[in-house]
Amino acid sequence: MGGGTEKSLASTAAGDLNTPEDREEDVSLAELKKRMADFAKERDWDQFHSPRNLLLALVGEVGELSEIFQWKGEVPKGLPDWKDEEKQHLGEELSDVLLYLIRLSDICGIDLGKAALRKLQVNANKYPVNLCKGSSKKHNQIVNSNLASINGGSSSLEDGVGSDGV
Secondary structure, three states, X not given: OOOOOHHHHHHHHOOOXXXXXXXXOOXXXXXXXXXXXHHHHHOOOHHHOOXXXXXXXXXXXXXXXXXXXXXXXXXXXXXXXOOHHHHHHHHHHHHHHHHHHHHHHHXXXXXXXXXXXXXXXXXXXXXXXXXXXXXXXXXXXXXXXXXXXXXXXXXXXXXXXXXOOO
């Protein structure tokens, strides 16, 4: 989160944790938020942690995560053909993305856990099970398809309505 130290970010932010396997309970977003704040404060990095800088760092980490999958084609769940080193590298890059996201939300004053729960509810309302189960259609396609079937083939809503993703 400072000059060139990203690769040690996940392990150093762990503080007094020996290894993840040593913990039996789940790690909370609140704990990660506190550890990231402490991590930055100890290094006097708060001065660099503007929302813009953190967002750009997050985008860079997403790019590094993307590189892992770039030439692999479709990958089955559980990554059965991956070597342990590849899975470890994936875990490190996923952790970097998560930690930057948590730090960005903290700096912006957003309770990420509450925001995620709100977004899940919005998506549950937007994608009701009875209309979208087994479909990968976007919200506007689901609404338009159902309106078209109700109206005998014509929809009153415009196609191309922006989507928020799921």
